[in-house]
Amino acid sequence: MSNTFAPFGFSQHRGTGSAPTYEQTPRSIALTAGAIYAGDPVTSQADGTIAQSVAGTTQIAGIFVGCEYVSATLNRKVWSPYWPGSGSALANTTVTGYVINDPNAQFLCQSGNAGSPVAATDVGANINFAIGTGNALNGLSGAYANQATIATTATLPFRIVAVVTAPPGSNGTDSASNGNWIVVAFNNVDTKSLTGIV
Structure with missing residues (x-):
C-alpha cells in the first residue's frame, strides 16, 4: 500500500540501545x-x-x-x-x-512525498529536514525528513538510523513508495557539536 503523506514532525522513538527517558x-x-x-x-x-x-x-x-x-x-x-x-x-x-537534546535520542519521522523513498542503503547517511505546516488543533509539527538532501555532509542535522517496515500495510511502512517512515538520530546538534553559538 502506498504511503500517505501526513508528516508529524520528529517523535522521540528511543535512545541508543534503550527506551527513551523523556527528559526535557x-x-x-x-x-x-x-x-x-x-x-x-x-x-x-x-x-x-x-x-x-x-x-x-x-x-x-x-x-x-x-x-x-x-x-x-x-x-x-x-x-x-x-x-x-x-x-x-x-x-x-x-x-x-x-x-x-539528548545526543543519543532517536526520532521517528516521515520522509518527503517527492522523489524516491529512503532506502535501506541510505542507513548511515545524513539528512536534512523540511518545515511543513504545523497543526494548531493538536499542536503537532508538519516537519519531515527531506530525502532529496541525503548526503555525507557532516553539518546536516540528522543521521538515518533505520527504515521502518513494520507492521506491514501500515502507513509509512511501504519502502517502495515515497513518504516512508524512518528513524533518525542527531548528527549536528548543540550537545554534540564543538561549535558554539554566539
Whole structure:
C-alpha cells in the first residue's frame, strides 16, 4: 500500500540501545517568536532563546516538545504542546519551552512525498529536514525528513538510523513508495557539536 503523506514532525522513538527517558530541557522562547510545534527542530538564538529551525546546515538545539507560559487571553499559566507565537503570552512574562537534546535520542519521522523513498542503503547517511505546516488543533509539527538532501555532509542535522517496515500495510511502512517512515538520530546538534553559538 502506498504511503500517505501526513508528516508529524520528529517523535522521540528511543535512545541508543534503550527506551527513551523523556527528559526535557527547559529553554526560553522570546515573547515575539513565531509559532513552534511539537516535533519541530529548534535552533539556539544569539540572545539565548530558541526558535523554530530553518532547514540548512546550522546546528540545531534539539526537538521541541511543548511549553508553558502565562496566557494573554486566560491570564493564567498554561501548558501547551506548541507555542502559538507572538501575542500569546502576557507581556513581561517568561515563556519556557521544553526541548529533547539528548545526543543519543532517536526520532521517528516521515520522509518527503517527492522523489524516491529512503532506502535501506541510505542507513548511515545524513539528512536534512523540511518545515511543513504545523497543526494548531493538536499542536503537532508538519516537519519531515527531506530525502532529496541525503548526503555525507557532516553539518546536516540528522543521521538515518533505520527504515521502518513494520507492521506491514501500515502507513509509512511501504519502502517502495515515497513518504516512508524512518528513524533518525542527531548528527549536528548543540550537545554534540564543538561549535558554539554566539
